[in-house]
Amino acid sequence: MIKAKNKLEIVNPDTTGIDIGSAVHYVCVPEGRDEQRVKKFGCFTVDLHNLAGWLKKCKVRTVAMESTGVYWIPLFQILESYGFEVKLVNARYIKNVPGRKSDVQDCQWLQQLHSYGLLHGSFRPDDQMCVLRNYVRQRSNLIESASTHILRMQKALIQMNVQLHKVISDITGVTGMQIIKAIIEGERNPEKLSELRDVRIRNDRSTMAKALKGDYRKELLFVLKQEFELYNIYQEKIAECDKSIEQYYKTFETKSDENKRCSKIKNRFSKNRPDFPLHEELYRVTGIDFTKVPGLDVLTIQTIISEVGLNHDKWPSEKHFTSWLGLSPANKVTGEKVFGTRTRKVIARAANAFRMAAQCVSRSNGGIGAYCRRLKKRLGAPKAITATARKLACIFYSMLKYGQEYVEKGIDYYEKLYKEKIVKTLSKKASEFGYVLIKKELLAERVS
Numbered sequence: 001m002i003k004a005k006n007k008l009e010i011v012n013p014d015t016t017g018i019d020i021g022s023a024v025h026y027v028c029v030p031e032g033r034d035e036q037r038v039k040k041f042g043c044f045t046v047d048l049h050n051l052a053g054w055l056k057k058c059k060v061r062t063v064a065m066e067s068t069g070v071y072w073i074p075l076f077q078i079l080e081s082y083g084f085e086v087k088l089v090n091a092r093y094i095k096n097v098p099g100r101k102s103d104v105q106d107c108q109w110l111q112q113l114h115s116y117g118l119l120h121g122s123f124r125p126d127d128q129m130c131v132l133r134n135y136v137r138q139r140s141n142l143i144e145s146a147s148t149h150i151l152r153m154q155k156a157l158i159q160m161n162v163q164l165h166k167v168i169s170d171i172t173g174v175t176g177m178q179i180i181k182a183i184i185e186g187e188r189n190p191e192k193l194s195e196l197r198d199v200r201i202r203n204d205r206s207t208m209a210k211a212l213k214g215d216y217r218k219e220l221l222f223v224l225k226q227e228f229e230l231y232n233i234y235q236e237k238i239a240e241c242d243k244s245i246e247q248y249y250k251t252f253e254t255k256s257d258e259n260k261r262c263s264k265i266k267n268r269f270s271k272n273r274p275d276f277p278l279h280e281e282l283y284r285v286t287g288i289d290f291t292k293v294p295g296l297d298v299l300t301i302q303t304i305i306s307e308v309g310l311n312h313d314k315w316p317s318e319k320h321f322t323s324w325l326g327l328s329p330a331n332k333v334t335g336e337k338v339f340g341t342r343t344r345k346v347i348a349r350a351a352n353a354f355r356m357a358a359q360c361v362s363r364s365n366g367g368i369g370a371y372c373r374r375l376k377k378r379l380g381a382p383k384a385i386t387a388t389a390r391k392l393a394c395i396f397y398s399m400l401k402y403g404q405e406y407v408e409k410g411i412d413y414y415e416k417l418y419k420e421k422i423v424k425t426l427s428k429k430a431s432e433f434g435y436v437l438i439k440k441e442l443l444a445e446r447v448s
Contacts, residue, residue, distance in 0.1 A: 017110025087121030367414030
């Protein structure tokens with residue numbers, strides 16, 4: 001008779017656990033590797049290299065670390081440069097045992113769990129994609145900061161009762177910026193300010209002159225001037241960031257066919273779109289034209305690729321991919337009863353990009369748009385957006401994995417499939433109750 005094992009088998013004998021802090025890092029190696037099993041290291045670069053050298057001396061092969069914030073990034077990169085297999089562990093998955101409050105016990109607990117093979121590392125793209133991700137995130141931060149100054153400019157204008165936003169759609173457009181600049185330079189005559197109106201503006205000059213007559217106060221003009229200057233500074237920084245992104249795309253390998261060109265996209269005006277041909281660069285790097293998918297524009301695709309990378313092997317299937325994004329239902333089953341199917345709360349920029357794409361495609365005339373509107377009537381807007389985002393994520397994953405182009409089959413094709421699905425369900429229900437589902441035309445022919 002085989003005896004039951006009392007202890008877990010050690011899967012990874014050459015492991016270490018690191019508890020990351022803002023000032024010090026606690027490291028634990030396996031027993032017998034050094035006289036002092038747990039050591040404390042500082043956060044300076046010299047200390048991090050000493051830490052890596054000590055792990056090499058202890059013949060450690062793989063490292064598990066737990067951290068909050070961004071304190072783990074320098075150590076992660078240095079350990080990878082030394083050839084270690086590094087895993088960043090989610091703190092939520094290792095804090096379920098009570099009584100482990102100190103940093104020393106945390107690093108020991110990490111080392112023990114990792115030696116048993118019970119820890120899984122968080123996803124992190126390769127180094128080349130991480131550089132692009134930092135550029136794209138910085139660009140997004142600059143755009144968000146610039147939007148704050150737009151709101152402050154509009155607030156100052158409203159406080160002076162200059163109702164510029166009532167007569168033009170965007171105060172940062174050509175007409176809006178010219179009028180704001182003229183006001184800052186000292187022009188107060190509404191008739192002269194209305195002469196700066198672009199011919200494409202719907203409101204006439206007399207209406208604009210009424211909106212531009214306000215109570216110009218010195219302190220509010222000072223605020224308007226500063227916010228105007230800060231907005232222009234952020235626009236310059238965004239342009240510099242776009243140049244860096246354009247230069248960095250040249251370091252990527254070309255995967256597209258040189259004889260085949262990407263399809264032209266509609267020249268829809270986008271204020272935040274970069275000046276360089278981003279669509280062509282994305283097609284060259286990926287070898288696939290993702291803009292054919294409804295709802296995915298070049299900026300959305302750039303965000304998704306910079307976050308998830310180009311290696312689809314990290315996720316075995318589209319189900320794993322959408323689960324990692326937090327777009328698939330998380331079933332909570334207890335006692336053979338389902339207590340909840342809500343999606344997990346995941347902080348992922350790629351998931352937000354898919355949700356924004358789903359919001360845009362919900363107004364389209366294609367099959368995915370009809371799918372989203374149909375779910376919105378039955379489940380409500382939030383669930384419909386999440387379900388459509390998951391559908392777009394599955395399409396993206398399939399295109400990335402198999403290299404196939406997306407073909408839009410139209411709304412009629414999807415409506416036909418939906419109708420066939422409903423008829424099949426009704427026929428099945430009718431047969432369960434002993435009835436037969438027959439079309440009106442066939443019934444009329446039989447009666448006649």
